[in-house]
Amino acid sequence: MIPYGKQNISEQDISAVVDVLRSDWLTQGPKVPEFEVAIANYCNAKYACATNSATSALHLACLALDVGKDDIVWTSPISFVASANCAVYCGARVDFVDIDIATGNLSVEKLAAKLEHAKQNNMLPKVIIPVHLAGQSCDMERIFALTQQYQIKIIEDASHAIGAKYQNNPVGCCKYSDITVFSFHPVKIITSAEGGMATCNDALLAKRMKRLRSHGITNDPVEMTEPSHGPWYYQQIELGYNYRMTELHAALGISQFARLDQFTTKRNQLAQSYISALTALPIEHLQQNPNCYSSYHLFIVRLLSDNKQQHAKLISTLRQQGITSHLHYIPIHLQPYYQQLGFRVGDFPNAEKYYQQAMTIPLYPDLTQNEQQTVIETIKTALCD
Numbered sequence: 001m002i003p004y005g006k007q008n009i010s011e012q013d014i015s016a017v018v019d020v021l022r023s024d025w026l027t028q029g030p031k032v033p034e035f036e037v038a039i040a041n042y043c044n045a046k047y048a049c050a051t052n053s054a055t056s057a058l059h060l061a062c063l064a065l066d067v068g069k070d071d072i073v074w075t076s077p078i079s080f081v082a083s084a085n086c087a088v089y090c091g092a093r094v095d096f097v098d099i100d101i102a103t104g105n106l107s108v109e110k111l112a113a114k115l116e117h118a119k120q121n122n123m124l125p126k127v128i129i130p131v132h133l134a135g136q137s138c139d140m141e142r143i144f145a146l147t148q149q150y151q152i153k154i155i156e157d158a159s160h161a162i163g164a165k166y167q168n169n170p171v172g173c174c175k176y177s178d179i180t181v182f183s184f185h186p187v188k189i190i191t192s193a194e195g196g197m198a199t200c201n202d203a204l205l206a207k208r209m210k211r212l213r214s215h216g217i218t219n220d221p222v223e224m225t226e227p228s229h230g231p232w233y234y235q236q237i238e239l240g241y242n243y244r245m246t247e248l249h250a251a252l253g254i255s256q257f258a259r260l261d262q263f264t265t266k267r268n269q270l271a272q273s274y275i276s277a278l279t280a281l282p283i284e285h286l287q288q289n290p291n292c293y294s295s296y297h298l299f300i301v302r303l304l305s306d307n308k309q310q311h312a313k314l315i316s317t318l319r320q321q322g323i324t325s326h327l328h329y330i331p332i333h334l335q336p337y338y339q340q341l342g343f344r345v346g347d348f349p350n351a352e353k354y355y356q357q358a359m360t361i362p363l364y365p366d367l368t369q370n371e372q373q374t375v376i377e378t379i380k381t382a383l384c385d
């Protein structure tokens with residue numbers, strides 16, 4: 001069985017977790033802040049807030065930017081549902097910006113047109129959440145330039161993109177955004193089992209996310225409404241959640257982080273092998289922009305065929321041969337929940353066309369040359385049938 005993605009766990013990772021189990025702290029100890037500092041430094045960001053998932057981090061990011069009822073949030077229809085759900089959690093209205101089918105990322109042209117239209121109708125979003133599909137950054141400089149005149153905030157959903165670069169800066173530096181969110185789910189680039197992280201350069205945003213991560217409770221006398229009652233005293237000053245990362249998860253994350261660049265280098269090498277091997281076929285890989293270095297969380301190809309059944313058949317054929325190809329993603333607006341909210345087939349034609357063509361083939365650091373060759377040969381044979 002060759003899966004589409006797979007974590008790499010070393011003996012060191014295991015010892016790191018076991019060491020925490022033998023320590024005094026299972027939660028709220030030194031490992032979480034250590035992980036936060038490591039990621040913030042790596043990304044050239046001032047602050048980082050670790051959470052128990054990227055979904056929680058996206059929710060906190062929306063809350064910290066004051067997304068609430070009557071607000072509008074835009075994201076890409078080609079993403080995991082969490083990119084949109086985080087805004088719904090806040091009571092906001094979600095809408096989507098169609099994609100550029102060549103990269104799978106949110107289309108800057110569609111964004112420009114949609115902003116113009118929204119301005120005329122007084123329907124401008126408070127926040128936009130671009131998603132860096134498969135590990136390639138969206139064109140953040142242009143997205144940022146378009147949104148600044150309206151004071152729209154930006155959260156980068158970089159769940160796929162730790163280790164990636166945009167204009168030679170690490171994704172997560174927040175040069176063109178307010179907050180960037182990473183996921184450490186096992187299928188992503190590095191893992192903490194479950195876990196996420198939000199980076200930012202604004203002290204108040206960082207403080208707010210950390211407070212909301214732990215019930216909205218503060219220990220800071222400056223934030224309290226009355227003098228402390230004593231050393232046990234704390235105050236809950238807003239409604240927060242328990243979105244904290246544990247020490248065990250942070251220890252695994254720190255240990256994995258030491259191999260981040262190794263992982264992305266390997267992923268890029270494997271991606272290059274696919275690109276050269278698949279050129280002769282009626283298949284296109286996601287177009288890579290020269291100002292981006294992708295972390296290649298996924299290797300996505302599009303089958304350029306007018307035969308609608310061929311796409312589904314190819315995915316099934318690979319699966320029958322023990323290769324778990326997948327499809328990232330089903331357009332979010334086609335999910336029954338979002339259909340209930342009023343979205344319809346035809347709303348985002350590029351996303352829907354992409355869905356008819358796209359498939360994810362295996363890519364992970366431990367994929368061997370032989371396994372990759374098997375994937376390539378199986379695709380070739382299936383397409384010649």
Ligand SMILES: *Cc1c(COP(=O)(O)O)cnc(C)c1O
Pocket residue numbers: 053054055056079080082083131157159160183184185194195196
């Ligand atoms: C994985 C993923 C998430 C959610 O990450 P979790 O850590 O599983 O909560 C959000 N957005 C995208 C684009 C993802 O791929």
